[in-house]
Amino acid sequence: MGKPLIVVLGAGLGGTIASYEIKAAVKGRADVMTVSDTDTYSFVPSNPWVAVRWREPEAIQIDLPPVFAKKKIGFTSIGARRVHASKKCLELNDGSSINYDYLVISTGPDLAFDEIEGLGPHGGHTVSVCQTAHAAAAADKFDAFVENPGPIVIGAVQGASCYGPAYEFALILDTELRKRKIRDKVPMTFVTAEPYIGHLGLDGVGDTKSLLESELRDRHIKWITNARVTRVEHDVMHVDEVGEDGAVRKAHDLPFGFSMMLPAFRGVPAVSNIEGLTNPRGFVIVDRHQRNPAFPEIFALGVCVAIPPTGPTPVPVGVPKTGFMIESMATAIAANLSLILDGKEPTAEATWNAVCARDGHPQVAFLILKERSETDDSRSCRDGVCRLRGAARHRPVADHASLVDRAHRLCRPQHAAGELHRLLPRRHAVQGIRHPSGDSLQMTLKRAIPFPLLACLLAGASLPARATTLQEAIAAAMSHAPEIEAARADTDAADARIREARGQGLPSATLSGTIGHGRLDPQGFFGLPAANVTPRAAQLTIEQPLFLGGRVSAGIAQAKAGSEAARAGETMTRSQIVVATVQAYGNVLTTRRMVALYGQMVAQMEEIERQARLRFKAGESPSTDVAQATARLAEAQAALENARGLAVSADARFTNLTGLAPRALQPIPASPALPASLDEALDSARANNPALAQAEAALDAAQAGTRGARAERLPMIGAFAEGASVRDQFFPDYRSDGATIGVRARWQIFAGGRVSAKITESDSAARAADARVRAARSAVDEQTISAFSAARAASLVEAAATAQALAAAQARDSVRHEVRVGMKPQLDLLDAEREATAAAVNETRSQSDRIVAAYRLLALMGR
Ligand SMILES: Cc1cc2nc3c(=O)[nH]c(=O)nc-3n(C[C@H](O)[C@H](O)[C@H](O)COP(=O)(O)OP(=O)(O)OC[C@H]3O[C@@H](n4cnc5c(N)ncnc54)[C@H](O)[C@@H]3O)c2cc1C
Known part of the structure; x- marks a missing residue:
């Protein structure tokens, strides 16, 4: 029997890293093969730069076949037409197929431009930076735009899940337009499905709202949130701004000369609509070990994975899946496959909050990073917490590294420094800067993003759990x-009073008795001598109220x-x-x-x-x-x-x-x-x-109280049964046993005016309660x-x-x-x-x- 075959489907950020990590983890116990639909690896996070020609496409792309050959990982770029999950078979675009033992899906997103009329670069009127080819086409459009500047609309449409790049691109454009000295001719509007600026699909992280709002404000970029793009025409975008209740609050017609809108994502056709494998949107369902519950031999990572939104929003907003999360998923899958090959159950889980970002000030970002040995004027590090000062905020183009570009700086338990780009060969070093340890590639790139945005983008790499939300504070x-404890105890006491009131109308049984010891001398009466005695008596009484004049029902109502x-x-x-x-x-x-x-x-x-x-x-x-x-x-x-x-x-x-x-x-x-x-x-x-309910209940209680008071005028009738036994009571050896049944009535005919006073009091209380x-x-x-x-x-x-x-x-x-x-x-x-x-x-x-x-x-x- 040959070795098991692990197929990695997709060779983007997630698939390429996964191929490398799995190959290393299985240590020859399985064959690894990667199926892509292109020979080229594109470093997606740098796409926004391509769109303004800060990078040429070739500078962020890698030719994959030699890379995989060097690592002895099988590779084809024929592409997959369909996953046949129940047959463990991958059908390729040329009609051939591969039978796999394990499949790792990392097919990224299918870009849903078609969901909005006129959106996107394929026959639509907006550009895209989601793919490097899109970004290159956007660069041509941008060149034409600067010749004839006009308004710009940037943002992310309803259902989008990737907001960081939209903010980043808005700031990049602002910077580029300033460099070209035409910024004053370009009104800019940021249009987003997020309920507020800085939500980022995560209900905000730290103070991202203030940070990003002030960044946009400082750069004179207006914004529309809770936005639903309804249609895009050649030079105008139609946007509905909705309120909290989802109703349209305002319709905007936004003219533009250049527009980039991130689309909604969905799963690619090769994996969509497979019962048990994907959700209705085509995203792959995984458990905490990145494994599909219906097909346990299938794992998934990256953008193709289903993650539920953080909470309801008036316009649909997805959760971002960022570089470090994706790498963390790859690490977990590699570890789990290794365990499975050893016949064990998978245990590894992805640490989705691989990076924690906090803000403290619009110009200061606190990043939970592990900084290597270097420090410079603008950084001082202690205990792995690096405080980055945002002095560069006032420089339009700052020499910052992007979060993904500087993977080697980050540290977490199972994250080897430099892992992210270790898969790329030296000769492709974009800036020619190499990691001292060997294969790794760092892309030190010039970016227009100030530290606040850097913080926000990093924040995107950490899922909730790090900051307290309002709902969590309320729950706490x-x-x-x-x-609340006291109010709950009051409620319990009040409930007990209902049972007590009900008890008044139910039968009762009472057992009473006495016993003593002494000497009794009848003084010769009946000729009885003195003797030591143990006088004792016992009595059992059972009573059943028959008529209480409405006292019980009034008590219960009260x-x-x-x-x-x-x-x-x-x-x-x-x-x-x-x-x-x-x-x-x-x-x-x-x-x-x-x-x-x-x-x-x-x-x-x-x-x-x-x-x-x-x-x-x-x-x-x-x-x-x-x-x-x-x-x-x-x-x-x-x-x-x-x-x-x-x-x-x-x-x-x-x-x-x-x-x-x-x-x-x-x-x-x-x-x-x-x-x-x-x-x-x-x-x-x-x-x-x-408060009203409380007042109404008090009125009910007072009215019941008046009924109770009036009931005191009426007689009380009850049936009873009694049994008694008496010994040694009057003279030595005295014995008496008896049993009685009967009816007992009690009617207070004169109470010195007490009852009528009580009625008057309760009537007044009821009138007061009514007024209240x-x-x-x-x-x-x-x-x-x-x-x-x-x-x-x-x-x-x-x-x-x-x-x-x-x-x-x-x-x-x-x-x-x-x-x-x-x-x-x-x-x-x-x-x-x-x-x-x-x-x-x-x-x-x-x-x-x-x-x-x-x-x-x-x-x-x-x-
Ligand atoms: C513009 C932009 C900027 C971003 N910037 C950042 C950033 O700065 N930091 C960060 O952490 N994250 C960023 N992200 C988010 C995330 O890191 C990237 O989207 C990342 O590329 C996702 O990796 P992936 O492997 O899931 O998908 P992708 O990188 O898109 O890779 C999917 C691969 O699968 C292939 N594929 C698809 N279908 C098939 C098929 N049927 N057969 C074979 N192959 C197939 C595709 O060709 C592609 O190569 C950004 C995302 C975008 C869109």
């Missing part, structure tokens, strides 16, 4: 809050209403905790952003003051400039200290509520679905508001109307605050320039800095206000 608060009230109280407590947590969460993010913004303002003011002093020394400006700058610096420092104080309080409140340290909070998410109209909100609040219900109804109506309009207003305020922040930042940039060339006095710049910072703070606060307003409305509606 729910399990942590002692108020207890039930008490239970309803307790439940409503618990709901109310929960809603209050939710709102408080949302507020605390928003405050943590807001105050942190304030600290960052005021920190920046202090830095700016320090610089302005420094320059004012220099100019004053040189006799170019009056001392007033220095004084004004010093005053504003002090003001900024005071604001920074105040923000720090607020941040400490916000952190403490958050921890108090949730029991969590507010270390890494995801950005404020989109608001939960809200009622479409005020009527809907009012209907829901009237039906479900917990009416008051609660009006209060709920009023609160709902005001919360509904507050939620609406908060969304509008947020949009206005965003526009204001954008305008203020633009104004500050212009003023900065005008002051520099002497067209305006320095005071104008001080004012502009102050206004821009205030507007940015306002914007952050408005996001927090928006989500708090939304949750407040939902709390009123009992949701």
Whole structure:
């Protein structure tokens, strides 16, 4: 019997790495063969550069046959027409077939341009950077565009899962247009299906929202989120912007002279529609060992793998599968195949959060990287955490390495440094820089991405689990809050009172008895002598109430209403905790952003003051400039200290509520679905508001109480059965046994006015409860109307605050320039800095206000 055959299908980023790793892992115990549909390997992450001619296509491509021959891996580029999973057979495009023992699918994405009319480079009107050939064609279009500049639209359509490259390409174009000095002729719009900028298919990572928003704003790139592209014409893109409820909020017709929109991905035809293997979108289903559950001899990695979205969004948004995740999948598959060949079960799992990125400041990215020995001016590393300073932010083209290009810098348990490009031969070194250890290739490329974006793209390589989301914070608060524990205990007590009230109408049995010891001397009565006795008596009584005048039913109704009230109280407590947590969460993010913004303002003011002093020394400006700058610096420092104080309080409140340290909070998410109209909100609040429900239950309890009080006027009748036994009681050896059945009645005819007073009291209590219900109804109506309009207003305020922040930042940039060339006095710049910072703070606060307003409305509606 020959060796088993492992076939790797696809030779892109995932397939090529997998072929290498599997070949090394199986150590001659199996043959490895790779089936591609092309002889060429393309380094996809560099495609955006090809589209602006920062790279020629050949510089990022490798001829695969000699590479595989050198590694003794079988290779064909005929391509697969179909996987016949049940027959373990791969049908190739020329009609031949390969029978495999194990199949590793890494066929990447099929680009779904056809899902939107006019999209894409094949007969459509937008360019693409998804494939190197697309990017090369885009470069030709870009050349023509710069001759005749106009608007640019960049982004990712509904269902796309790869957002990092869209942001990257927008910034690359901005940089390139500046280099060509035509940026001012090109209005740019970023159009994305994401619910907010920086969502990245991962519901944001760290502060990606603020980072990317400020990056786009700084570069004067407008954006539309929650966007659904409906149709693309020759020079105009039709986009529906939808609201949280999925309804179209605004239709945009965006004219463009150049547009790149990332399409949605789906599985390639060779693997799609195979029962058990792929999901309806054609992505391969895998377990945590990268193995298909229906066909255990099939594994998959890369973009072709099915990963569910992180959560619902108004417009469909997929999860990105980035280079390091893919490499991690390849490593896991190689290890698992090795185990299987040894007759063991697979155990290896991919570490999808191979890289963790955090932000701390728009100009600083914290990357959990293992830095090798080198350090330079802009980097200082400690304990494997490398703090990259974003000084290059102000340089249009920075000499940064891309995340994938610098794989050798990254370290994780099963990730050998340099693994990613070890598969590429030396002679293909793109920049001629080689890894000292041998085969590896590093592509040190010039990129337009500033560190914030680098952080965001890296963030794409780490799936959730690293930052706390709002929902996680709410869940933590729910399990942590002692108020909820207390409310739950109240509900349990109220439920027990119902059982107690029911017990009043049920039969009861009572056993009583006495026993003693002593001496009894009858003094000769009946001639009986004195004797030692043990007097004892026992009695069993069984009673069945027959008529209690309605006391029992009133008691039960009262207890039930008490239970309803307790439940409503618990709901109310929960809603209050939710709102408080949302507020605390928003405050943590807001105050942190304030600290960052005021920190920046202090830095700016320090610089302005420094320059004012220099100019004053040189006799170019009056001392007033220095004084004004010093005053504003002090003001900024005071604001920074105040923000720090607020941040400490916000952190403490958050921890108090949730029991969590507010270390890494995801950005404020989109608001939960809200009622479409005020009527809907009012209907829901009237039906479900917990405070109203509590008041109504209190009224029911009070009314039951009046029935109970009136019942005291009526007699109580019950049947009873008694049995008694008495010994040694009156004289020595006394014996008596007896049994009785009968009816017992009790009717209090005169109680000194106590009963009528009780009735009056309970009637008054019922009237008070009724008034409270009416008051609660009006209060709920009023609160709902005001919360509904507050939620609406908060969304509008947020949009206005965003526009204001954008305008203020633009104004500050212009003023900065005008002051520099002497067209305006320095005071104008001080004012502009102050206004821009205030507007940015306002914007952050408005996001927090928006989500708090939304949750407040939902709390009123009992949701
Ligand atoms: C523009 C862009 C930029 C990106 N930038 C980054 C980045 O900076 N960092 C990062 O981590 N990730 C990035 N990614 C995401 C990801 O790393 C890449 O998409 C990566 O190429 C995916 O690898 P893959 O092997 O799954 O798919 P691919 O690289 O697309 O490879 C699939 C291969 O399968 C072949 N194939 C398909 N069908 C068949 C068939 N029937 N028979 C034989 N062969 C077939 C294809 O020809 C292709 O060679 C980027 C993605 C895009 C689109």
